[in-house]
Structure formats: C-alpha cells, structure tokens
Amino acid sequence: MDYDVLVIGGGPGGYVAAIKASQLGLKSACVEFDSTKDNKVKLGGTCLNVGCIPSKSLLDSSYKFYQLKKELLVHGIKTGKASIDLDVMMHRKDQIIEKLTGGVGQLFKHNKVESIHGKGTLVDQHTVEVTNAKGKKKIYKSKNIILATGSRPTYIPSVPWNGSTIIGSYGALEFTEIPKRLAIIGGGVIGLELGSVWTRLGAEVKVFEAEETLLPMLDNDVLRVIQREFLNQGININLGAKVTGSKKSRNGVELTISVDGKEELQSFDKVVVAVGRKPFTENLLHKDCGLKTDENGFVEVNDFCQTKIKNIYAVGDIVRGPMLAHKAMEEGVMVAERIAGKKMEVNYNLVPSVIYTHPEIAWVGKTEKQAKQEGTIVKKGSFPFAASGRALASGDSVGLVKVVSDQDTDEVVGIQVFGPSASEILQQGLIGMEFSASSEDFGLTMFSHPTVSEALHEAALAVNKQAIHIGN
Numbered sequence: 001m002d003y004d005v006l007v008i009g010g011g012p013g014g015y016v017a018a019i020k021a022s023q024l025g026l027k028s029a030c031v032e033f034d035s036t037k038d039n040k041v042k043l044g045g046t047c048l049n050v051g052c053i054p055s056k057s058l059l060d061s062s063y064k065f066y067q068l069k070k071e072l073l074v075h076g077i078k079t080g081k082a083s084i085d086l087d088v089m090m091h092r093k094d095q096i097i098e099k100l101t102g103g104v105g106q107l108f109k110h111n112k113v114e115s116i117h118g119k120g121t122l123v124d125q126h127t128v129e130v131t132n133a134k135g136k137k138k139i140y141k142s143k144n145i146i147l148a149t150g151s152r153p154t155y156i157p158s159v160p161w162n163g164s165t166i167i168g169s170y171g172a173l174e175f176t177e178i179p180k181r182l183a184i185i186g187g188g189v190i191g192l193e194l195g196s197v198w199t200r201l202g203a204e205v206k207v208f209e210a211e212e213t214l215l216p217m218l219d220n221d222v223l224r225v226i227q228r229e230f231l232n233q234g235i236n237i238n239l240g241a242k243v244t245g246s247k248k249s250r251n252g253v254e255l256t257i258s259v260d261g262k263e264e265l266q267s268f269d270k271v272v273v274a275v276g277r278k279p280f281t282e283n284l285l286h287k288d289c290g291l292k293t294d295e296n297g298f299v300e301v302n303d304f305c306q307t308k309i310k311n312i313y314a315v316g317d318i319v320r321g322p323m324l325a326h327k328a329m330e331e332g333v334m335v336a337e338r339i340a341g342k343k344m345e346v347n348y349n350l351v352p353s354v355i356y357t358h359p360e361i362a363w364v365g366k367t368e369k370q371a372k373q374e375g376t377i378v379k380k381g382s383f384p385f386a387a388s389g390r391a392l393a394s395g396d397s398v399g400l401v402k403v404v405s406d407q408d409t410d411e412v413v414g415i416q417v418f419g420p421s422a423s424e425i426l427q428q429g430l431i432g433m434e435f436s437a438s439s440e441d442f443g444l445t446m447f448s449h450p451t452v453s454e455a456l457h458e459a460a461l462a463v464n465k466q467a468i469h470i471g472n
C-alpha cells in the first residue's frame, strides 16, 4: 500500500482530514485538481477559492464603504465624497485567497502530507486512479480512502448561465464593474450575502425568492426584525417570486417573474443564480467501485461518515447535512481520528450557522417553532440590542438575542442572534450548550461590561423573567 489514508479533494473537509491523519502518525496524501498552465493545485476548495473567504473579504470591504457613506456622520466624522476602486478591492480579495491557499500547501509540507495533482477516481476498495491535467494516469493504493469532493452550484434550466450576464455565485465575486441593476435569484444565504455586497457598493439589487417566507429556519419574531432591517438598507427582497424565464435584452437580460400566478418582465444588467448547491461527484466513482450516490447525488454514510465499504469514508458537502465549511472540517477530523482507532463523534445537533450580512444572523440548535413542532415544551427569553449600552455606544443597536430552553430542565436548546458580532456571541452560547448549560447557568455567568455579549446574558435571564435591563 502507498498510504494509510488517501483523501480525494483538498477543500476544508479533505485538507483537514489529511493533516489530522498525518498528525496521528498515518501516512497520508491528498488529491486535488491541477492546472494545465503551471501544474499547480489550488488547495482550500470552494471555501478558500470561491466561497467563505472571498465573499467575506467583499462583505467586509463593502461594509467599510457603507459605514463611510451612511454611518460615520452620527459619530461626528465627516469625510469628502466616498468612492470605490473596485480593482483594488478585488485585488485585495485575490491576495487573501492566494495567501490562504498557499498556507494550506505549507501546512501539508509541515505535516508531511503528500499533495497529488490531478482528478481522483475511486476504482475499488483500495485503489484510486489519478488523471492529471495533461491526461496522464497513475494508480495509488491506500488502506483507507476519504472522499471529500464538495459541491457545485445548481442552476435553473430556464435561466442558463452564459458566463457574462447570467452567472452563478462565483461570477458575482469577480465583477469588474458595479452593475447598475442586479437580479439575484434565490433569497438564501448567498442571495443575502452577495445582495448586501452589491447593494452597499451602489447597485440596485432585487432578490427573487420563490418561497413565501425568507429564512424559514428562523422564528418569526426574529425574522420580522431582519426583514425590516434589510428593507432599511435598500435590499429589495421579493418573496413568492419565481423566475420562470430569461431572454437576452439590449443591455443585459430580461427575466420573466411569476408572482401569485401573474407573470411580469423585468430587465437587469446582470443576473446571479443562487438557488442552492449539489454534491460534486462527477467521475468520482468508477462504475465497479462498489459505491453509488443516492437519488440526490450524495454519497451515503453513517453517523461516523463511513460508507458501506468499511475503509472508505466521505465528508463535507458530498454527504448529508448542512453544506458548511466547519461541518466539513469537523467530519474530516472525526474520520482521521476514527481511522487512527480513536472514538471521536460530531455533535450534529449543534452545528452553528451564520449569515454574514450586517448585522450578522446566527443560530444554533432548535428554534421555538421547531421545538413546538417536535412536541417539546419550551420557554424563551429575548433581549434587544437597542437596550445594550455597548451596542448604542458603537451605533450598532439593531437586532436581538433569543434564547429557547426546555420548560422542565431549563437546558438551553437553541439560540438565535441578529445583531452586532452575532457570530461571536452565538459561539459563546454554543460552548455553554455543548456542556448542557441551562439558561440559569448563563444567567449566573459574569459577562464583561460593556460588551454586546451582555445581550446573551440578559436574554438568558429573561427566559426565567429575571432580566435586569428590560421589563419581564
């Protein structure tokens, strides 16, 4: 055998699994596409190259511009007319990608993970065939194999990508000029994040969401505040609006939009299709390898990411569960540890989600709505940032924290945050939840003053009607 562990795919699931396996004393390698131009691979997958990191880079740059234009005056700060140099903004983003993807290569070297360039195909229980960009094939043998080939965007047949006016999320990270009229099809995570970026930079953005409700995974009281704020920021979100057709127009694209059964035509310079992602398994499984994907394209695994062939595992976006980088990384660590004979598990009940709009939207565990649907009797407490001294001092006081706990045991079962540093506040709550903290435990914990995290403290106190800074 060439390796103890051979990973196909160098995204967050794959590269983390390969590094962890090496750290545990297993001889490991990772296969990732190479380029014909320079025989180089870009490690880091969707996350580092066209996902988490480039989108956050543009979200942060565009938010600084938005602050300069809209938020600094109340602090008494006056500047000249703010303007954008999009080339510089994009160059900065590209440099961050370069640094981080190169960093994964360095980590491979440091941890003695072999980097194999090419496209991997699982041939049988112990064999992977790798075809490099020049078409040359090579066979590798490994005791264990981890499939981590991630996902690709889905598209709508009636609005096919054309690479210029109709594009997917990757294209919307690469605009060379700010579109005047931008349509985003899909009011999910990408729709809201990239909708925020281009609205802040001056585009007239319309988001078309087929469902009647935005973000159905959240409670309605939280959602109402979110929708009001997006409206304030000028993001035009159209619910119950299904895009059913597209046609080239003089300056861009004419979309057919169906609302309440009535069709209307609207024109845009650019259209971004962001209607979800599907597992990427093209040419991954040889027809005789013993594994098949399910009807939705996912590789089937058990709770420990093991396929029906016991030495073959799959992690990240190609398996069930939310398509999130941190979930992929945790699965990568779990699989490496289990191959090394350890007993690690992933707690799938506590996978956090964050949408990096401003304010951020973050949640974990069960909502009040979901708990009720499942028949769990819960109590709840919330605290608005408008009553937080620190949020007011920094001029960032939109939103709230909501804590849901079990009626009998008081154990916190879910937290939702919409507000300043929501992702960081949620993470504090999540650590407590990992240790089965009750809302009383959060209430008895001392929080530094003045911090926006105090909103979590007060929301937890409010669960048992003990909040100090709002009426109970």
Ligand code: FAD
Pocket (backbone or CB within 6 Å): 008, 009, 010, 011, 012, 013, 014, 031, 032, 033, 043, 044, 045, 046, 047, 048, 050, 051, 052, 053, 055, 118, 119, 120, 121, 148, 149, 150, 151, 169, 190, 280, 282, 283, 284, 315, 316, 317, 318, 323, 324, 325, 326, 327, 328, 356
């Ligand atoms: P991927 O990251 O997709 O990596 C798979 C890798 O496998 C790719 O590099 C691919 O080239 C390679 N590969 C595929 N087939 C083969 C083959 N046959 N041989 C060799 N290599 C192969 N998640 C978050 O948690 N937070 C965020 O803020 C966030 N933002 C996002 C923003 C955008 C715009 C997008 C599109 C996604 C975002 N995500 C975010 C999702 C996140 O990027 C994915 O969940 C994560 O990258 C999945 O990791 P993975 O390792 O399973 O797959």
Ligand code: NAD
Pocket (backbone or CB within 6 Å): 156, 185, 186, 187, 188, 189, 190, 191, 193, 208, 209, 210, 211, 241, 242, 243, 274, 275, 276, 277, 322, 323, 324, 353, 354, 355, 356
């Ligand atoms: P999504 O599933 O979040 O949202 C897609 C939306 O498109 C849904 O609300 C759906 O109802 C809507 N839709 C589907 N067909 C439609 C149609 N014909 N017309 C109008 N609306 C339609 O998917 P996404 O936004 O493409 O993101 C893909 C995945 O990438 C996410 O689910 C997430 O896992 C990951 N991601 C995560 C982050 C993050 O963690 N911050 C950021 C971006 C992407």
